[in-house]
Amino acid sequence: MQLFIDTANIDEIREAASWGVISGVTTNPSLIAKEKRDFKTVVKEISEIVDGPISAEVLSDTAEDMIPEALDLAKIADNIVIKIPMTREGLKAVKVLTKEGIKTNVTLVFSATQGLMAALAGATYVSPFIGRLDDISTDGMELVADLVTVIENYGLNTKVIAASVRHPMHVLQAAKVSAHIATVPFKVLEAMLNHPLTDAGIKRFKDDWAKVQKELGK
Numbered sequence: 001m002q003l004f005i006d007t008a009n010i011d012e013i014r015e016a017a018s019w020g021v022i023s024g025v026t027t028n029p030s031l032i033a034k035e036k037r038d039f040k041t042v043v044k045e046i047s048e049i050v051d052g053p054i055s056a057e058v059l060s061d062t063a064e065d066m067i068p069e070a071l072d073l074a075k076i077a078d079n080i081v082i083k084i085p086m087t088r089e090g091l092k093a094v095k096v097l098t099k100e101g102i103k104t105n106v107t108l109v110f111s112a113t114q115g116l117m118a119a120l121a122g123a124t125y126v127s128p129f130i131g132r133l134d135d136i137s138t139d140g141m142e143l144v145a146d147l148v149t150v151i152e153n154y155g156l157n158t159k160v161i162a163a164s165v166r167h168p169m170h171v172l173q174a175a176k177v178s179a180h181i182a183t184v185p186f187k188v189l190e191a192m193l194n195h196p197l198t199d200a201g202i203k204r205f206k207d208d209w210a211k212v213q214k215e216l217g218k
Helices: 010-018 029-035 039-049 063-074 088-099 112-121 130-135 140-153 168-176 186-193 196-215
Strands: 002-006 022-026 054-057 080-085 104-109 125-128 159-162 181-184
Touching (some): 022 181, 039 054, 054 104, 063 088, 112 125, 125 140, 140 168, 168 181, 168 186
Parallel strands (some): 002 181, 054 080, 104 125
């Protein structure tokens, strides 16, 4: 399974990229707005840090407006993927953009039938939102598992991105049901990395080494 980072913060992306564990980046209008910077400038900077897919979302409501907006975003860099909302207009846009060779990520997917329709329309990625389903007492991971099964059953050329990830267990569960990708906030990546027993072990090794060096008079 690949890991993407879900942020528009350049410092977080640069730090996570230095670990060698992320393969792409997902953004959304809310994440971009938090940075209080020009949208295209931020996306361009991200594309220069990470070679893999960079998802940038359209804001238009109709396919007629989404398509030129998407084509404009795709010009920013070769690794730009266009995020499209899971609506009927979104599906229309995905169909056209796919024929144009533009990669798409259908977002805000909350049912397996939505994900199936997005895949049939030609979506490169579909993004089921785990955390938001969990918030309303629905099993978000079951949706991820269902989508993986359906897509693999029929050999559809679409990858499932487990999105709206809230904690490391979401990532582990997504991996267990064979999600192709999990897109993860920086704080969750940090939580995956850290463990108190690792910290305690490092301290113990250093303390033991310092004790020996003192005994040897060094």
